[in-house]
Amino acid sequence: MIRYSVSPSPLLVSFVLLVLLRSLTTFGQVQYDERRSPEEIMATYSSFEEAVLKMSRAEWSVVSKWDGFDTERHLTFLHEHRDSFEDERARLKEVRVKKLTSSEDCQCWVEPDETYFTMVPPPGIAGLGPNEIAWAVDGTSVGGASWNVDAASAPLDISLDDSWSFDLYGASYNEFFVNTKGQISFGTTVLDWTPTGFPAAEYNQIAGYWQDTDMSTTGEIKWKRTADAIYVNYINVGYWYNNSDLTNSFQIIITHPESGILPDGANAQVCYLDMNWAHGDVGGSGACCGDYPGVTGADGASTNPNPDLSPHVQFGRFNLLDDTYNGPYGDNESQWDGINWLDYKFFNINTADNNSNLNPVPTANLGCDTVRICLGQEYNLDVEFLGPEPGQIVNLEVTQDVGGNEIIGGTTVTGVATASYEGVFVGSEPGISNLTMTAVDEEGAQTLLDIVIEVLDVVPPSIEVVTADGGDDFGICAGAELGVVASSEGGQEPVVDWSWNLNANFWDENTADIPFGGTFVVTGETASGCVVKETFQVFQTPFYLPTLSGTSVTVCPGDSAVISVLPDEGEVFVEYEWVGDWNGGGG
Numbered sequence: 001m002i003r004y005s006v007s008p009s010p011l012l013v014s015f016v017l018l019v020l021l022r023s024l025t026t027f028g029q030v031q032y033d034e035r036r037s038p039e040e041i042m043a044t045y046s047s048f049e050e051a052v053l054k055m056s057r058a059e060w061s062v063v064s065k066w067d068g069f070d071t072e073r074h075l076t077f078l079h080e081h082r083d084s085f086e087d088e089r090a091r092l093k094e095v096r097v098k099k100l101t102s103s104e105d106c107q108c109w110v111e112p113d114e115t116y117f118t119m120v121p122p123p124g125i126a127g128l129g130p131n132e133i134a135w136a137v138d139g140t141s142v143g144g145a146s147w148n149v150d151a152a153s154a155p156l157d158i159s160l161d162d163s164w165s166f167d168l169y170g171a172s173y174n175e176f177f178v179n180t181k182g183q184i185s186f187g188t189t190v191l192d193w194t195p196t197g198f199p200a201a202e203y204n205q206i207a208g209y210w211q212d213t214d215m216s217t218t219g220e221i222k223w224k225r226t227a228d229a230i231y232v233n234y235i236n237v238g239y240w241y242n243n244s245d246l247t248n249s250f251q252i253i254i255t256h257p258e259s260g261i262l263p264d265g266a267n268a269q270v271c272y273l274d275m276n277w278a279h280g281d282v283g284g285s286g287a288c289c290g291d292y293p294g295v296t297g298a299d300g301a302s303t304n305p306n307p308d309l310s311p312h313v314q315f316g317r318f319n320l321l322d323d324t325y326n327g328p329y330g331d332n333e334s335q336w337d338g339i340n341w342l343d344y345k346f347f348n349i350n351t352a353d354n355n356s357n358l359n360p361v362p363t364a365n366l367g368c369d370t371v372r373i374c375l376g377q378e379y380n381l382d383v384e385f386l387g388p389e390p391g392q393i394v395n396l397e398v399t400q401d402v403g404g405n406e407i408i409g410g411t412t413v414t415g416v417a418t419a420s421y422e423g424v425f426v427g428s429e430p431g432i433s434n435l436t437m438t439a440v441d442e443e444g445a446q447t448l449l450d451i452v453i454e455v456l457d458v459v460p461p462s463i464e465v466v467t468a469d470g471g472d473d474f475g476i477c478a479g480a481e482l483g484v485v486a487s488s489e490g491g492q493e494p495v496v497d498w499s500w501n502l503n504a505n506f507w508d509e510n511t512a513d514i515p516f517g518g519t520f521v522v523t524g525e526t527a528s529g530c531v532v533k534e535t536f537q538v539f540q541t542p543f544y545l546p547t548l549s550g551t552s553v554t555v556c557p558g559d560s561a562v563i564s565v566l567p568d569e570g571e572v573f574v575e576y577e578w579v580g581d582w583n584g585g586g587g
Contacts, residue, residue, distance in 0.1 A: 038066035049077050053216060053242060057145050064140035076124025078147055085218050092218060092236050096249065098501035098520070099274060108271035108346035109251055112233050116222040119178060121147035135180075139191045148215045149240060152189035153178040156223075158230060164256040167267065167352040168204055169300040169311040176230065176254070178223055180215065182294075183207040184232055184252055187301065193240065193282060194292040197317060197329065198299040199310035206349070208250040208270045209318075209342075211294035212280025213237045217244040228259035239280040239287055246276035246287050248339075257352050266348035270296055270315075278318045278339040286321075293317035293336055297328075298351050313349055313358050313388050316341070327417055329390045359447045360385040360394045360419070360439040370452045373427045374460040374530040379453060381407070381423040385439035394419040397438045404429035405455060430457035456528055461491030463524055463534035468511070475539045476517070482538055486510040486522045495524030495532065514538050 041059045045051035052074055055063060063069055100109060114131065122134040139150025155175040158166055165172045166186065173186040181190055186204040193212040196202070213219065219237035223230065232252045238244035250272045257265040277287035284290020297314040304310040307329070316337040317330040324338035347361055364383035373379055387394045396419035398412055410423040419439055437449040466472060468483030476482045487510065488495035500507040501521045506514065514520065517540025523533045555561050567573055 036062070038063045038068065048073060049081075052077055052146075053081070055145070056241070057139070057143060057150075060140050060145050061143050064138075064146065072124055074124075074146075075122055076126065078121045079124050079126060081216070082120065082148075088218050089220065089236070092247075094503045095518075096235075096273065097503060098518075100501075108269065109249075109273055110231055110233070110253075112222040112224070112231075112235070116224045116231075116233070119151075119153060119180075119221045119223070121151075137189055137191070139193075142191050144191055144193065145240070148219075149180065149213075150191050150193060151180045152185075152191060157225070158254075159227075160225065164228065164259075166254050166256070168206075168298070169351055170354045171204065171300070173204075178221060178232055180213055180221065182209040182211055182213055182234060182237075182250075184230075184254070193280065195295045197293075197295060197331070198297055198314040199307055199312040200303055200305040201295070201299050202301055202303050203299070204301045206252050206254060206268050206270065206298050206351075207295050208232075208234060208252045209248060209272075209275070209294050209296055211278070211292075211318075212240040212282055213248075214240040214242055214244075214280070216242050218247065219244070229253055229255040229261050239277045241281045243277075243281070243287065248275045248277060249273040250275065250342075257350070262348050264348065264350075265352070266350050267352050268298060268349040269346055270349070271346040272342040272344060274344075275339045275342045276321075278321060284319075288321045288339075289319060293319035293330065294339070296342070296347075298349050307389050311351075311354055311358075313347075313351075313361070315347055315361065315386070315388075318342070325384075325418075327390075328386055328388055357441070357443040357445050358388040359445045360387055360441055362437075362439070362447060362449055366449060366451050370454055372454045372456060372529055372531070373425075374456045374458045374526075374528075375427055375430070377427050377460060377530075379425045379427075381421060381425055381435070381451070383437065383449070384418050384420040385437075385447060387417050387441050389441070391417065392441050392443070393417060395440050396421065397440075398435065399438075400433075400435045402433040402435070402453075403431055405433050405453075425453055427453070427455035430455050456530060458526065458528045458530050459490075459492045460526065460530040460532050461488045461494055461524070463487070463495065463522060463532055464489050465522060465534055465536050474537060475541065476514075477541050481513045481515045483511065483513050484536075486512075486524070486534065488524060491526070491530075493526035493528055493530065496527050497525040499523045516540060 041063055042051050045054065100107065117131050117133045119135055120132045128134060135147055135151035136154035137152045138146050140146055144150035155177060158174055158176055165174050168186055177185045177189045179185055179190045181193060183190060183205040190203050190205060195210040215237055217238060220235045222235065223232040234250050236247040236249055238247055250270065253269040255261045255267055257267050262269050278294055279288050279290035283292055295314065296316055297312065299312040302310050314328045316328055318339045319336040320338040322338035323340040325341045326335045326337055330336045345363060362383055362385055366381065366383055371379055385394050385396055393415060394417065396412055396414040398421055405428050406426045408424045408426060413420045421437060433453045435451040439447045463486050465484055465486050468485055474482065486498065498510045500512050502512060506512055517538050519535060519537050521533055521535050523531060525531050565576065
């Protein structure tokens with residue numbers, strides 16, 4: 001394993017040039033030797049707290065070994081700093097819930113509740129909060145940064161009653177580790193911030209997104225254990241070095257094939273919400289385009305680089321800030337993948353099977369359950385099937401029994417590394433329609449995707465959204481709320497059940513009070529199960545409603561008074577409206 005750590009630019013202090021010399025450790029890890037003393041490093045920052053947040057890994061490697069470093073102050077500040085972002089986390093949760101309810105895909109994400117544990121730095125003066133578990137190992141022991149950046153848990157029991165263990169390519173594990181770098185591991189922790197492609201990587205792991213995460217601000221890692229599964233959620237995690245302008249949210253589930261939690265005997269799943277950054281600042285910049293593309297999938301500790309001989313699954317090497325996809329393997333810029341391609345996808349994995357030839361992997365989640373639509377409604381059938389092994393050809397056959405319904409497009413691409421199907425199903429005739437997609441690779445590994453669509457014999461209504469006063473002006477000022485009302489229009493059945501992609505505090509049945517701008521979706525369901533949606537936008541100005549002050553002025557008939565508006569410093573008004581009789585109380 002080769003790692004590079006970042007060091008600050010050489011500093012000229014009192015005409016003495018302080019240099020950083022590179023050395024190679026006995027573990028083959030490239031690092032930088034910081035020749036300044038801990039006191040000199042700390043003196044370059046304006047405060048202790050700034051140093052904690054902004055020290056490079058090279059600086060941490062020196063300061064963490066200093067007897068004079070105030071560890072208790074360090075840990076107390078980390079908890080206080082984390083707590084200062086609670087309001088922002090609450091806002092991001094509202095955004096997350098909104099995106100979940102507006103997504104047309106099958107829902108793989110399980111939103112953490114109060115039963116989940118939260119991983120945090122070791123306690124400072126105040127101790128740990130409810131359901132908090134402290135990280136056990138930080139990265140300073142291997143040349144990394146401290147808690148919230150490079151850290152791992154103590155070994156955690158997979159099953160409290162030993163009723164099941166997790167099988168990973170021929171090995172069975174009763175414990176697992178949660179790591180800040182985007183994966184759970186078995187047998188050992190992972191503090192490596194420079195991802196290696198599978199199967200050459202040297203860890204036993206399920207990688208949701210192995211990259212250089214940084215949780216100094218909004219990011220959280222939560223997990224819970226049930227009788228048959230482990231759920232680990234990486235929520236709004238940023239990227240090194242102390243960046244949270246872009247965040248990623250993803251989830252890992254491990255279970256046993258007999259649990260029935262995942263389909264088709266799978267024992268692991270990686271699930272993605274909104275993925276926005278691809279690469280940390282070590283070797284990269286601007287959240288992308290670095291030397292160590294991010295990795296997703298599952299791999300054992302064997303470092304045999306031959307994908308044909310070492311069981312694993314890899315879904316991509318992500319290094320771009322778009323939705324480009326070039327297949328699961330990519331060693332150069334022309335083969336890199338875009339992080340947005342992962343948005344709202346999930347992949348089921350079977351690591352209990354030691355077969356090195358893996359089944360083709362579908363990239364869309366069409367066969368989760370019976371799809372129900374009503375007359376005239378559409379359902380998107382676009383899907384790709386990846387050959388997980390490099391260069392492997394996938395053949396795709398699609399059979400259909402759709403009766404009097406129609407599939408627009410219906411294009412199959414087969415005999416290539418990534419087979420695909422594109423089409424839109426249009427419900428024209430009541431009844432059950434079936435589509436079967438069979439993807440087979442050159443070695444005979446097969447994936448079967450059965451899609452069942454039920455067209456209900458109901459003409460659905462539509463939804464109309466207006467403001468609370470019946471208007472169509474969806475603009476608000478910052479700090480204000482917009483009341484909106486949804487109504488069921490036409491169709492054979494009215495909407496009887498309503499939901500909005502908002503926190504439940506902001507809506508009730510078919511009405512909502514929207515406190516911020518954005519794209520919103522109101523969903524209605526009829527008694528027969530027809531689901532209809534209406535998407536609308538609320539535009540929000542960054543300016544707040546002005547605060548007015550003054551005294552009432554009484555004038556007699558024939559007299560006049562001069563009233564002026566005096567903006568506060570920083571306020572710029574572009575339009576004024578005078579009301580002659582406001583709510584019957586005068587002008």
